[in-house]
Structures are given as structure tokens and as C-alpha cells.
Amino acid sequence: MLEQFASDNYSGICPEVMAYLDQANSGYARAYGEDEWTQRATDSFRDIFEIDCEVFFVFNGTAANSLALGTLCRSYHSIVCHEVAHVETDECGAPELFTHGSKLLLGKGANGKLTPESIIEIVTKRSDLHYPKPKAISLTQSTELGTLYSPEELRRIRTVADRYQLKLHMDGARFSNAVAAMDVSPAEITWHAGIDVLCFGGTKIGMALGEAILFFDKGLAADFDYHCKQAGQVASKMRYLSAQFLGLLETGIWLKNAKHANDCAAYLETQLAQLPEINIMFPRQANAVFAEMPPLLIEALHKQGWHFYTFIGVGGARLMCSWNTTYERMDEFIADVKKALVGLER
Ligand SMILES: Cc1ncc(COP(=O)(O)O)c(C=O)c1O
Ligand SMILES: C[C@H](O)[C@H](N)C(=O)O
Numbered sequence: 001m002l003e004q005f006a007s008d009n010y011s012g013i014c015p016e017v018m019a020y021l022d023q024a025n026s027g028y029a030r031a032y033g034e035d036e037w038t039q040r041a042t043d044s045f046r047d048i049f050e051i052d053c054e055v056f057f058v059f060n061g062t063a064a065n066s067l068a069l070g071t072l073c074r075s076y077h078s079i080v081c082h083e084v085a086h087v088e089t090d091e092c093g094a095p096e097l098f099t100h101g102s103k104l105l106l107g108k109g110a111n112g113k114l115t116p117e118s119i120i121e122i123v124t125k126r127s128d129l130h131y132p133k134p135k136a137i138s139l140t141q142s143t144e145l146g147t148l149y150s151p152e153e154l155r156r157i158r159t160v161a162d163r164y165q166l167k168l169h170m171d172g173a174r175f176s177n178a179v180a181a182m183d184v185s186p187a188e189i190t191w192h193a194g195i196d197v198l199c200f201g202g203t204k205i206g207m208a209l210g211e212a213i214l215f216f217d218k219g220l221a222a223d224f225d226y227h228c229k230q231a232g233q234v235a236s237k238m239r240y241l242s243a244q245f246l247g248l249l250e251t252g253i254w255l256k257n258a259k260h261a262n263d264c265a266a267y268l269e270t271q272l273a274q275l276p277e278i279n280i281m282f283p284r285q286a287n288a289v290f291a292e293m294p295p296l297l298i299e300a301l302h303k304q305g306w307h308f309y310t311f312i313g314v315g316g317a318r319l320m321c322s323w324n325t326t327y328e329r330m331d332e333f334i335a336d337v338k339k340a341l342v343g344l345e346r
Contacts, residue, residue, distance in 0.1 A: 003322075003329045005268075006307040007204075008174070008287065011322035013244075014206030014257060020247030021208075024239045033057070033238040041242040044249040045200070045214060050187045054221035056213045057241040058233040061173045062091040064199035064211040066098035067227055069136060071220055072167045072197065075101035077135035079169075080122050082107055082114050084144045084312070086171055095138075098231070103132040111282050112145030113153070116160045123164045137161055140171040141189065142178045144312060145281075146265070146288030149178075151188050158194030167220070168194055173201035173211070177286040180258035191216035206257045206323045207244040257323030261287035264321035264330060271334045272319075277341055281316045289319040300340040306333060 004010050013021070029035040042055040058064050065087050069079055079095065081087055083106040087095045096102060107118035114137070123134045137157065142148050149157075161168050170190065172178070175198065179186055190198050197220060200212040215221035228234050235241050248254035269284040272291050279292035290312075293301075298310060298317060312318045319333075 003325060004307040005319040005321065005325075005333065006309055007320050008261065008322040009204060010307075011204070011206075011324055013208045014253060014323055016251045016253040017206050017208075017244045017247035020243045020250075021240060024243030029237075029239045031236045031238070032234055033242075035239040035242070037239040037246060038242040041245040041249070044246055045212060048186055048249055049190065049214065049216075050185070051191055051216060052218070053191070054215040054218050054224070056221075056224060056228055057235070057238060057245065058211055058213065058228060059209055059235070059241075060203065061086070061171070061199060061201060061211045062094050063231060063233050064213050065091060065138070065169070065171050066094040067224070067231055067233065068169055068197045068199055068213055069095045069102065069138065070098035070100075070227060071224055072136045072169060073099045073102040074135070075099060076132060078103045078105045078132035079136045079138055080105050080107055080114065080119050080134060080166070081138040082109060082112055082140070082143070084112050085138060085140055086144055086173065087138055089144070089312075102135070105132075105134070111147040112140070112143035113147060113149060114139060114157065116156050119157065119160050123160075123166070134164060134166060136167045136169055138169045138171060140173070142174045142181065142286035142288075145290060146286050147283055148181055148285040149189070150182070151184060151193055154189060154193035154195070161194065167196045170195045170198045172198050174204055174286060175200050176205045176254045176258035177262055180255050181262050181286050190214075196220060202245055202248060204322070205254050206248060210241040210244050212245060258287070261321045261323055261325060264325040264327070265289050265319070267327065268319055268321065268330050268333075271330070272337070275337065275341065278337075287321045289321075290316045291319060292316045294344065296344050297337065297340050300343065301336060304336055304340070306336065
């Protein structure tokens with residue numbers, strides 16, 4: 001399939017990760033995470049995040065988010081998240097399943113971001129026995145709408161979490177894009193800002209599959225390996241997840257890939273913004289552009305074979321750039337948009 005802008009999940013394995021996979025594929029290795037690749041990869045995360053955190057590798061982001069939340073919450077708890085959060089809209093109730101019933105309480109906020117005020121409104125709404133006790137806040141970085149929480153915004157949310165004894169989970173399926181966009185250290189937008197557990201996305205940034213779960217509050221990770229095992233998320237050949245993460249981190253390609261995807265989205269946004277028929281819906285801060293288009297244009301582009309989602313957020317077309325997006329392919333897309341618009345005028 002030619003490159004598409006539907007999702008960074010469409011992209012393949014980057015060469016650097018493939019090279020590490022090839023290296024890891026020599027000979028035998030201990031299973032279930034007792035191999036040297038897993039030790040090296042978890043150590044690499046501790047180096048890059050500058051903290052002695054607990055690190056676990058699972059197969060996908062839904063499992064990462066749901067297992068992490070399942071560790072933070074009991075069944076009678078609630079989790080505050082944004083109304084367009086992936087844990088609410090695209091994980092098919094897995095967070096509720098893995099927490100054995102914790103309720104997601106949905107907050108509003110411009111550009112897909114929770115605010116301290118929106119969190120406080122939910123957490124203080126009721127305190128009686130009949131209301132699921134708030135226990136965690138789930139933030140997505142970068143968000144489902146391609147926006148970012150600044151370090152200061154995160155710190156303000158941490159202040160609220162401290163006031164109401166809440167834990168902070170970060171869905172970092174596109175965490176690399178956030179680090180690249182803000183040119184900050186990973187620590188600055190995680191444990192320095194009070195994040196307790198981060199789900200670090202590998203899938204969208206050049207791996208075949210794999211997500212890492214980092215517990216900055218190590219006490220929260222007690223028995224977490226058993227939770228992963230029971231959920232079918234402990235790879236017997238863990239070295240093939242670990243080697244991929246090592247390929248991203250040791251080469252630094254995780255950030256280069258993210259910067260490229262962000263730069264491509266910036267280019268795409270600039271090109272689309274020049275067309276009066278198209279409205280850019282949110283500040284483009286990472287690797288996604290949300291474009292409001294005439295329905296007939298969407299229909300025409302889909303007919304021409306272009307794939308992109310229109311169900312995320314609040315409508316519009318989501319155009320997602322990847323680690324290997326090309327400017328040529330973006331120009332092809334823009335040309336087809338312009339041609340289709342001319343056709344609509346006739
Ligand atoms: C914001 C966000 N969180 C988490 C995920 C993880 O989902 P999956 O289980 O499909 O890997 C995705 C998937 O693309 C996502 O966009
Ligand atoms: C939306 C879909 O679930 C996937 N998380 C994506 O962003 O492409």
C-alpha cells in the first residue's frame with residue numbers, strides 16, 4: 001500500500017529497529033524477559049528518563065493503558081479523562097475491564113486537553129458513597145487532537161492531583177512526538193511534572209509493535225508483572241520487543257522519527273491552510289492535522305483511494321504523519337485535494 005495519512009499505525013518498521021531485531025535474532029536467548037536485550041532496554045529507559053523507574057513491555061497501547069490504570073484503581077474508583085481520550089473512545093471498555101469496573105468520568109477542555117478546573121469540577125461534584133471515588137487522572141501526551149500539555153500545564157494538574165490524592169497516568173502513545181515538539185527532556189514532562197506512570201508508545205514511532213510502561217513511583221509496580229502475565233501481555237520471546245525499543249533508544253531514532261513526523265504535519269498544515277475551503281480545527285503541535293473539509297471533498301478523496309479517519313475528536317479529517325512520511329506523497333495529496341475542489345465547483 002502506498003503511504004496514507006490515516007494513522008501512524010499504518011507505517012512500517014524503521015531500518016534502525018529492524019537492524020536491532022536482526023541482531024537480536026541470533027542464537028538462543030532466555031525467555032519471558034530474562035534475556036540481555038530486555039535488561040539493556042529497560043536500563044536504556046532508565047538512562048533516558050534519568051530515574052530508576054520500573055519498566056515493562058507489552059504488545060499494544062490499549063493493554064498498556066488498561067493494565068496501568070488497573071494498577072492505580074480498584075473497581076469502585078473513577079478515572080478522570082478527557083471526553084475524546086483514547087481510553088474512553090477507542091479501547092472498547094478495556095480500561096473498565098482491567099480495573100474491574102472503574103468508571104471513566106469525562107472532562108471537557110479546549111483542544112482535547114483537561115484543565116485543572118475541569119478536573120476539580122468532576123472530582124468535587126460529589127463525595128457521597130454512591131459516587132465512584134476519584135482515584136486517577138489520565139492524560140494523553142500528545143493528545144488525540146494532536147495538541148500538547150506544556151510542562152507548566154502538567155504541573156498545575158499535578159497540584160490538583162495532590163490536593164485530591166489522585167494518581168497521574170499518561171497515555172504516551174505519541175510521547176516521542178511531544179518530546180520532539182517541545183524540545184524538552186523526557187523527565188521534564190513526566191516525573192518532574194508529577195506523572196506516576198507513563199505508557200510510552202513504540203508502535204507509532206518505528207517499531208512493529210510494542211509499548212513500554214514506566215512506573216516512576218516504583219511502589220505502584222508491585223506485582224505488576226503478574227498483572228501483565230494474567231492479561232497475556234508477557235511475551236515469551238520478550239527479546240523481540242526489547243530489541244526494538246533498544247533500536248529506538250540507543251540510536252536516538254525515536255526522536256528523529258518523531259521530529260520528522262511533526263515537521264511533515266507542519267508542512268501539510270501549511271499547504272492545507274492556504275485553501276479557503278479547508279479549516280484547520282486545532283493548533284497543530286505534533287504529527288496530526290485536523291482539517292474541516294466539505295463532505296463532498298472527503299467523499300471524493302476517499303474514492304481516489306486516500307485513507308484518513310473522520311471519527312476522531314469532533315469530526316473533520318485527521319491527517320496523521322509518520323516517521324517515514326514523504327514530502328512527495330504529501331504533495332500528491334494536496335494536488336488531489338485541489339483537483340477535487342475544482343471538480344466540486346463545476
Ligand atoms: C492516543 C492513543 N492511545 C493509545 C493507543 C493504543 O492503541 P492500540 O491498542 O491500538 O495500540 C492509540 C492507538 O493508536 C492512540 O492513538
Ligand atoms: C484511532 C485508532 O484507534 C488509533 N488509536 C489511531 O490513532 O490511529
